[in-house]
Amino acid sequence: MSFPIDARGTNSFSINADRTPLALDESTRTLYNRAISDPSSLTDQERRLINQRPPPDEENTLCRNACGLSMDELITKAINNNNNNNINNSNDDDDDDDGLSLSSLGLSYKEASLLTAGVVEGQPGHILSEVARISPEDRDLKARAMEATRTDDIRAAREVAQRVKQRWLAVELAAAKALNDDDIRNIRFAMKVPWQEHVLQSSSNSADDSASDPASGPNDQGPGEAGGRVGLVVFFQREEEEEGGRLLEYKSQIGTALYHGLHYSPRLIKDETRDRFTLHWVAIPGIINNNLDLSALRSRFNKMLSNNEIPVGFRRDAFLYVDEEAFRSRETTRPYLWLAEPEPHSESKTETVPEPGTGTGAQPEALQPLKVDIKHIAPTLFARLVQRDLQGEARRKPYRHTSELSRLHAATNAIHIGLEERDGIWPPPARFQ
Structure with a gap:
């Protein structure tokens, strides 16, 4: 996993952004290294700390307010849609000109965004802003720790969500090309x-x-x-x-x-x-x-x-x-x-x-x-x-x-x-x- 320098639609590095260098403290560095070497030893709280996710009850509430499903339910929905091949093998005739069937994706754009960007508004930009201030070595360490702490279910759900967003990006680009x-x-x-x-x-x-x-x-x-x-x-x-x-x-x-x-x-x-x-x-x-x-x-x-x-x-x-x-x-x-x-x-x-x-x-x-x-x-x-x-x-x-x-x-x-x-x-x- 790598961190992009900019976020689409978010200018995290404006002229007023804080560019003061950051260094990981020893306890954080130790936690990241343990996450990479022995992820099974982590508690749920430690996993959430590394991935900057809120506590379960708060996360589920925010997710339900945004899309009507808790995060647990949304993850299950994404995995089930992937198992049913709704992403890769659509039989829906309601395709756009590029053959992209949004109605058969199984996840809405909002649901896909919640899975990839999280439920806390502005969180992706905040994370990117912090990542830009740490050294390349620490940035790589943080990215590997975050990837290692994701469960198989979360990883599978995010893969589905990323494919949905890729399809949406193609549709947005086609619309932008057709509109002056x-x-x-x-x-x-x-x-x-x-x-x-x-x-x-x-x-x-x-x-x-x-x-x-x-x-x-x-x-x-x-x-x-x-x-x-x-x-x-x-x-x-x-x-x-x-x-x-x-x-x-x-x-x-x-x-x-x-x-x-x-x-x-x-x-x-x-x-x-x-x-x-x-x-x-x-x-x-x-x-x-x-x-x-x-x-x-x-x-x-x-x-x-x-x-x-x-x-x-x-x-x-x-x-x-x-x-x-x-x-x-x-x-x-x-x-x-x-x-x-x-x-x-x-x-x-x-x-x-x-x-x-x-x-x-x-x-x-x-x-x-x-x-x-x-x-x-x-x-x-x-x-x-x-x-x-x-x-x-x-x-x-x-x-x-x-x-x-x-x-x-x-x-x-x-x-x-x-x-x-x-x-x-x-x-x-x-x-x-």
């Missing part, structure tokens, strides 16, 4: 909104209410009822199903974009969010010139609302759709689809939308649909829509304005100094929102 700097900033802005907590709590309550309501039928919750799925309805032209090709291609392109957006950071996006978010695709006949008609889409969405056809947990104030223009965009640098609302809210008819670069302007009778970059369906767009349900400052922060469709249009179309070109696609760079 503005995309990443927009995602990070969206993650400042407490939308995940609201959605997960609401979907769980809805699922519980549906299960306990004797009047609810088997189809009341709709697709994705297991686990309380959340997401958006997407309309497409029914004739596209018959032609097949480009619809399947665009669905795949959108699915990949969603995957990258939701897997950009395992630290920011909860496992439950990734597991529950989905799109509910609905076919509708083409109306005008073999294309979709917005009034027909609104009528169909309203009918779905009235007939309780929209899955529980899905947005009821907005929907997406793919028309001929959106299909053509898939060859551009920013493929998009359309965001629309079922019907204008009564208060929207008197609201004013600023003209580009101004604070005033005329509000159309019916709000026009908005082009949305497919890379930002989730989490960015979904987070902004959920903001409509929040209270107080959470309805707006960290943005300048709330998330009414008119305000999203205004941010997209406004003229900003330094923005060379506007393509009319939401979202604009985060600094302009």
